[in-house]
Amino acid sequence: MTEILVLVDHADGQVRKPALELLTLARRLGTPAAVVLGAGDNAAAIAAKAAEYGAATVHTADAPEFTAQLVVPKVDALTQIAQATEAGAVLVTSSGEGKEIAARVALRLGSGLITDAVDLEAGASGPVATQSVFAASFQVKSTVTHGAPVITVKPNAVAPEPAPAAGTVQAVEVAFTGNAATVTARTPRVSSGRPELTEAAIVVSGGRGVGAAEGFGVVEDLADALGAAVGASRAAVDAGWYPHTNQVGQTGKQVSPQLYIAAGISGAIQHRAGMQTSKTIVAVNKDPEAPIFELVDYGIVGDLFTVLPQLTAQAKG
Amino acid sequence: MTLRIAVCVKYVPDATGDRRFADDTTTDREGVDGLLSELDEYGVEQALRIAEASGDAEVTVLTVGPDDAKDALRKALSMGADKAVHVNDDDIHGSDVIATSAIVAKALEQVGFDLVVCGMASTDGTMGVLPALLAERLGVPQATLLSEVGVEGTTVKGRRDGDAASEQVEAQLPAVVSVTDQSGEARYPSFKGIMAAKKKPVQSLDLDDLGIDADAVGLAGAWTKVETVTARPPRSKGTIVTDEGEGGKQLAAFLAEQKFI
Amino acid sequence: MTQDFDLFRLSEEHEMLRESVRSLAEAKIAPFAAEVDEQGRFPQEALDALQGNDLHAVHVPEEYGGAGADALATVLVIEEVARVCASSSLIPAVNKLGSLPVQLSGSEELKAKYLGALARGEGMFSYCLSEPEAGSDAAGMKTRAVRDGDFWVLNGVKRWITNAGVSEYYTVMAVTDPELRSRGISAFVVEKADEGVSFGAPEKKLGIKGSPTREVYFDNVRIPADRMIGAEGTGFATAMKTLDHTRVTIAAQAIGIAQGALDYAKGYVKERKQFGKAIAEFQGVQFMLADMAMKLEAARQLTYAAAAKSQRTDGDLTFFGAAAKCFASDVAMEITTDAVQLLGGYGYTRDYPVERMMRDAKITQIYEGTNQVQRIVMARNLP
Numbered sequence: 001m002t003e004i005l006v007l008v009d010h011a012d013g014q015v016r017k018p019a020l021e022l023l024t025l026a027r028r029l030g031t032p033a034a035v036v037l038g039a040g041d042n043a044a045a046i047a048a049k050a051a052e053y054g055a056a057t058v059h060t061a062d063a064p065e066f067t068a069q070l071v072v073p074k075v076d077a078l079t080q081i082a083q084a085t086e087a088g089a090v091l092v093t094s095s096g097e098g099k100e101i102a103a104r105v106a107l108r109l110g111s112g113l114i115t116d117a118v119d120l121e122a123g124a125s126g127p128v129a130t131q132s133v134f135a136a137s138f139q140v141k142s143t144v145t146h147g148a149p150v151i152t153v154k155p156n157a158v159a160p161e162p163a164p165a166a167g168t169v170q171a172v173e174v175a176f177t178g179n180a181a182t183v184t185a186r187t188p189r190v191s192s193g194r195p196e197l198t199e200a201a202i203v204v205s206g207g208r209g210v211g212a213a214e215g216f217g218v219v220e221d222l223a224d225a226l227g228a229a230v231g232a233s234r235a236a237v238d239a240g241w242y243p244h245t246n247q248v249g250q251t252g253k254q255v256s257p258q259l260y261i262a263a264g265i266s267g268a269i270q271h272r273a274g275m276q277t278s279k280t281i282v283a284v285n286k287d288p289e290a291p292i293f294e295l296v297d298y299g300i301v302g303d304l305f306t307v308l309p310q311l312t313a314q315a316k317g
Numbered sequence: 318m319t320l321r322i323a324v325c326v327k328y329v330p331d332a333t334g335d336r337r338f339a340d341d342t343t344t345d346r347e348g349v350d351g352l353l354s355e356l357d358e359y360g361v362e363q364a365l366r367i368a369e370a371s372g373d374a375e376v377t378v379l380t381v382g383p384d385d386a387k388d389a390l391r392k393a394l395s396m397g398a399d400k401a402v403h404v405n406d407d408d409i410h411g412s413d414v415i416a417t418s419a420i421v422a423k424a425l426e427q428v429g430f431d432l433v434v435c436g437m438a439s440t441d442g443t444m445g446v447l448p449a450l451l452a453e454r455l456g457v458p459q460a461t462l463l464s465e466v467g468v469e470g471t472t473v474k475g476r477r478d479g480d481a482a483s484e485q486v487e488a489q490l491p492a493v494v495s496v497t498d499q500s501g502e503a504r505y506p507s508f509k510g511i512m513a514a515k516k517k518p519v520q521s522l523d524l525d526d527l528g529i530d531a532d533a534v535g536l537a538g539a540w541t542k543v544e545t546v547t548a549r550p551p552r553s554k555g556t557i558v559t560d561e562g563e564g565g566k567q568l569a570a571f572l573a574e575q576k577f578i
Numbered sequence: 579m580t581q582d583f584d585l586f587r588l589s590e591e592h593e594m595l596r597e598s599v600r601s602l603a604e605a606k607i608a609p610f611a612a613e614v615d616e617q618g619r620f621p622q623e624a625l626d627a628l629q630g631n632d633l634h635a636v637h638v639p640e641e642y643g644g645a646g647a648d649a650l651a652t653v654l655v656i657e658e659v660a661r662v663c664a665s666s667s668l669i670p671a672v673n674k675l676g677s678l679p680v681q682l683s684g685s686e687e688l689k690a691k692y693l694g695a696l697a698r699g700e701g702m703f704s705y706c707l708s709e710p711e712a713g714s715d716a717a718g719m720k721t722r723a724v725r726d727g728d729f730w731v732l733n734g735v736k737r738w739i740t741n742a743g744v745s746e747y748y749t750v751m752a753v754t755d756p757e758l759r760s761r762g763i764s765a766f767v768v769e770k771a772d773e774g775v776s777f778g779a780p781e782k783k784l785g786i787k788g789s790p791t792r793e794v795y796f797d798n799v800r801i802p803a804d805r806m807i808g809a810e811g812t813g814f815a816t817a818m819k820t821l822d823h824t825r826v827t828i829a830a831q832a833i834g835i836a837q838g839a840l841d842y843a844k845g846y847v848k849e850r851k852q853f854g855k856a857i858a859e860f861q862g863v864q865f866m867l868a869d870m871a872m873k874l875e876a877a878r879q880l881t882y883a884a885a886a887k888s889q890r891t892d893g894d895l896t897f898f899g900a901a902a903k904c905f906a907s908d909v910a911m912e913i914t915t916d917a918v919q920l921l922g923g924y925g926y927t928r929d930y931p932v933e934r935m936m937r938d939a940k941i942t943q944i945y946e947g948t949n950q951v952q953r954i955v956m957a958r959n960l961p
Contacts, residue, residue: 011481070477070486071449071459095480096437096445096462103446104453106415112540113415115444128544139547146540179452181460181488188482196480202577226578244499245478251356251437251498259577280575281555282568289849293557298571302560310565315578395594506598507632508645508655511591 002030002088003057007078007101008050009093013042015049017199018093020160022153023053025120027163029127030088033057034167037077038066044169051167053160059085061172065180071097072180075104081172082109087148089127091120094152095198102152111147118157118256118277127151132277155198156256189245197229197246202259203278205231205248206241207271209264209285209304213241218308219263225315231255231275233265249274263304267292284308320374320468323430324364325421325447326357326393327439328386341411341536353389356436358503361393363496364434365504367468375399377428381409381420387519394514395506402428406523411536418450420534423527425455432473435495437462448495458488464499588650588882595651599658602627603666611663614788615934618780620744621788624659624666629699635673639681642693649823649888653830653881660834661841664938665788667831669702672740672789675824675946676703679749679765683808683816692747692767701746701770706736706794707817713738714951716751717760717814721796723752728803730754730766732774732796738945742792743777746770750796751813758811765813767805774799785937822896823888825903825946829881832903832910832942836874839917839935843867846921846930857920866920870913877906897959904952907942914939 004026008019019034026032034050036043036058047058059081065073078101082090090109092102094116106113117129127149131140144151197203204226206219216230223230232242234249248255250273260278265271267283267290275281276295283292283299284307293299300307331350353361361378368374378393380386381404390401404424412420425433433455438445445462452459460466463475463486473494474487488494506514524531532538558567572578588596606627614621628634637652638644647655652674660667673696680692696703712718721734732752739748748768755762768775778793808816844867847858857863884902887895914936918925925932943949 070484071461075453097479099444099446100449100459100461103414103444103449106540107418107450107453112413113446114541115446132549137549139549141544141546143542143544144540145542179456179458181458181486181492183484183486185485186482187484189480198480245480259572259575280577282571284564284568288557288559293555295555296557297555298568299555299557300560300564300568301557302564306562307560307564307568310563311568311572312565314566314569315572391594395598505602505631505633506594508595508636508647508651509632509640511594511598512646514594515591 003033003085004030005078005082005085005087005090006032006034006050006055007074007090007092007098008034008036008046009095009098010036010039010042010046013039013045015046016093016196017160018153018155019050020053021155021158022091022093023050023055024158024160024163025153026091027054028120029122031056032165033059033085033087035078035081036060037074038062047167047169052162052164054163054165055167056165058167058169059172060169061174063174063176065176067183067186069180069182071100071104072178073174073176074101075108076176077172077174078105079108080174082148089149089151092150092152094154099152102150106147106150109147109150111150112144113150114142114144115152116254117151117153120151120153120157154254154256156201156258192230194223195227195229197231197248197253198255200229200255201257202226202228202261203231203248203255203257203275204228204261204263205233205265205275206236206263207233207265208235208239210236210241211264215305216242218305218312222261222308222312222315225312228259228261233271262292263308265292266290267295318373320368320371321429321431322364322368322374322376323425323428323433324357324360324376324378324393324398325433325435325451326361326378326380326389327354328352328380328382328389329354329439351385351388353392354436354439356438356498357389358396358436359496359498359500360434360436361396361398362503363466363500365397366501367432367434367466371468377402377430379421379424379428380404381417381424383410390519391514392506394517394519395510396504397510398517400517401519402522403519404522404527406531408524408531408535411539412534413539413541414444414446414450415540416534416538418447418454420524420527420529421447422451422454423529424522425451427522427527431490432468433491433493435493437495437497445495448493452493455491455493458492459494460486460488460492461495462497463494464497466494466496466500592651592654596654596658599633599655600661602631602633603659603662607659607666608662611666612928612931612934614663614665616928618787620790621663621666621669624663625669625702628659628666628669634669634699634702635677635696636670637674637681638677638693638697642689642697644693644697649826650882650885653826653885656827656830657834657837660831661838663788664831664835664935665786667834668740668786668789671824671827671831672705672745673703674827675820676705676745676747676749678820678823679705679807679816680767682819683765683812684767685804687804688767688807696747702741702744703747703749704739704741704745705820706739706748706750708738709735710737714948716817717763719751719753719763721750721752723754723764723766725754725803726800729800730803730806732766732768732799732801734796736794736796738781738791739794740789740791740945742794743770743780743790748775748794749807751817754810754813760814761811763814763817764810765807765816766801767807768796768799768801772799772801784940785934786941821946822899825899825952826881826884826888828942828946829877829884829902829906832906832939833874833878833881835935835939835942836870836877836910836913839914839932839939840867840870840874842930842932843870843917843920863920866916870916873909874913877902877909881906894959894961897956897961900947900952900955900959903942903946904949904956907939907949910939910942911936
């Protein structure tokens with residue numbers, strides 16, 4: 001069977017959940033092979049995790065370039081591995097960096113590129129990717145017609161399922177091509193202790209209705225009771241109430257969790273573009289005319305400052 | 318030496334309008350009003366700020382698109398860009414991002430540049446990969462998704478905020494950068510800017526001018542194929558209740574039923 | 579058939595200006611409109627946004643550092659700001675009103691100094707004509723200016739002065755020769771910083787609450803003689819000539835306010851459901867909206883025509899300026915009142931913006947000459 005390369009995204013020595021989702025999807029298409037780059041001493045542990053989720057082979061490469069330079073070293077590695085293994089397809093997580101890597105790899109391989117897939121299945125002539133476009137008002141199914149498909153997949157496309165495989169580690173020497181921007185300093189993000197927004201199964205978001213930075217307390221309390229990530233609408237971020245890294249919407253993060261709770265968010269198109277593919281949507285808003293109510297599975301017309309604490313208490317109880 | 322800054326912009330359907338697909342599975346640009354992609358306004362803004370800081374710079378705004386795309390150029394010129402290049406050719410219609418990047422890269426080579434500035438993504442395609450593809454094709458460094466950017470001498474520096482870390486990055490010119498919507502608010506065209514825009518040069522180029530074979534681009538030249546397009550079925554109307562003191566509990570019951578708590 | 583002129587429509591540049599101001603107004607001014615009204619505070623955010631984008635006094639000619647916008651472009655700026663916040667629209671409108679006497683009649687030195695300062699955003703300009711006992715009968719003013727060597731000394735009270743206290747510069751009409759009545763009135767530029775200038779308490783108004791309206795007191799204000807605008811005794815004529823042009827800007831305000839109310843009502847009736855359908859589907863509601871849109875468009879066309887005449891200083895400007903101001907403000911009052919009606923009980927509450935628009939519209943029938951005075955002006959200048 002053809003090898004399906006999966007670029008394994010990792011941080012702080014841990015495999016990030018979307019990589020496990022990619023390995024799960026890769027099994028539908030062929031034999032998963034993981035690519036682990038710049039993991040240092042953690043490479044073995046990451047390889048083991050990849051094997052647990054179905055990687056028959058784990059290609060590893062380590063060099064200072066992976067952290068000292070932007071994007072290009074990973075492009076070099078992934079391209080060279082794809083060429084050497086004659087990979088059937090290359091899967092990368094749909095993050096800012098992931099998409100950039102995928103695009104350049106596709107160009108080097110002479111391959112068609114599909115980004116932001118929300119589902120993947122095997123088709124008669126290669127993988128069929130499903131994308132959700134125009135603020136999720138359309139579903140598009142596409143295939144790649146030239147070269148080995150390079151596809152980026154959004155987090156939460158599938159539930160990761162373990163399927164232990166050999167996970168044979170193959171160390172790779174990469175020929176770096178240079179011409180990259182250099183990273184001169186790196187400040188790790190302070191962890192909130194909450195799940196990553198794009199990966200979380202549940203997201204609780206606050207908007208203009210939260211009224212102030214302090215108002216996000218009730219949103220965070222509910223998120224913590226549910227083990228959820230916290231999001232914010234553009235209005236709340238623009239007002240300076242919550243960091244931009246938590247913005248959900250067209251210009252922020254696009255999320256599709258199992259459950260999305262919108263508190264004090266009217267549901268402007270800008271916001272809907274970032275959350276409309278969520279499986280279950282719940283909203284709490286004072287304004288019965290708020291457009292968000294057109295999307296919800298369950299909506300409460302009411303004050304989020306009374307409804308959320310009550311729900312938090314129930315969730316904890 | 319004049320710093321040559323090229324800004325790549327896109328004319329997109331208004332996101333507040335009813336965006337849809339045409340029969341050939343390309344974006345329908347006929348029935349919907351278009352405009353300069355909001356995210357590209359940040360690119361124009363940063364290009365103008367870099368130009369203003371340098372004192373000796375020329376900002377060229379570049380787009381690939383149909384006739385109406387000149388509106389996007391006009392807007393960028395009225396914001397303060399010096400000149401514009403419009404790549405327009407019927408054969409481009411339906412090009413995928415790989416082909417589009419080839420067209421833009423050729424046009425950039427022809428225009429000449431020290432720094433290419435792009436927005437973080439378009440508001441219609443939202444792929445966000447064109448800057449990386451341009452860097453690959455032009456053989457120059459990419460410093461992308463910057464929330465802060467500046468040029469010092471022949472070095473472009475900036476801050477890239479990723480999920481896991483915030484990075485300070487730099488690259489030697491010539492280079493390609495893309496900027497996020499956190500990079501600084503875009504200016505509004507002033508009356509003077511609007512009047513001045515009328516007199517600024519707009520150069521039109523077609524595929525022949527760029528030496529690109531029509532077969533390599535457009536729908537036929539695309540390396541991906543749209544198999545099906547389906548309008549998402551409207552979400553079935555959910556339950557809406559008005560809080561009369563028990564709203565939080567009712568919601569908890571719903572979530573319990575759905576096995577979330 | 580081809581023609582080498584554009585047939586009766588705005589130029590592309592004017593349309594672009596409208597678009598630019600609209601997006602600025604919606605992003606930077608609209609979010610504060612309700613708060614500005616509720617608290618009766620000056621819309622500083624609007625001033626910052628307009629100055630930051632060189633839209634606070636677009637009428638100032640380029641030779642004095644301004645944007646050099648024509649009268650129609652100025653109308654578009656005022657209209658689009660008024661559409662979201664009438665109080666804020668008084669920034670560009672009164673900057674024109676206050677400074678136009680200088681532009682029309684001032685010496686080169688005076689223009690360079692004060693129009694330049696206005697264009698650079700160093701201060702706003704207000705217009706001081708009315709007095710407690712001299713409203714429509716402006717020539718009956720009491721404020722005196724007495725010559726003292728190379729200086730003039732001003733004493734008196736001006737009332738209903740828009741943006742008083744926040745403006746740095748004031749065009750002040752004062753009597754220099756009581757014998758000559760209107761021909762004995764001269765115009766001066768007075769600065770807020772001049773000794774003896776002070777302000778009364780802000781008026782408690784029905785609308786435009788964000789724009790301070792105060793009395794201005796002149797207590798032995800001694801100003802250099804070169805601050806006189808034009809020749810001695812020409813102040814009243816300059817004041818009247820100014821109003822010919824600026825009545826068009828009040829018309830612009832009126833159609834802006836009306837457009838804001840109509841836009842809001844149009845959105846509301848599509849969402850508000852009664853008897854199982856959107857109230858927009860009821861013909862009674864449709865007829866109201868059709869009348870509102872028809873009247874508004876008529877007012878707009880008259881206003882734009884008047885603006886073009888203002889730019890060209892056509893002979894019939896006086897009639898057109900008065901007609902546009904009178905018609906547009908009457909129409910704005912009707913449209914905003916109907917918008918409140920369309921929103922029903924909600925429209926009557928301050929949770930929705932249309933009652934504010936209705937209160938704001940009222941002033942456009944009153945200031946820069948009541949609509950009764952406009953009819954006198956029109957009758958004397960029939961085309």
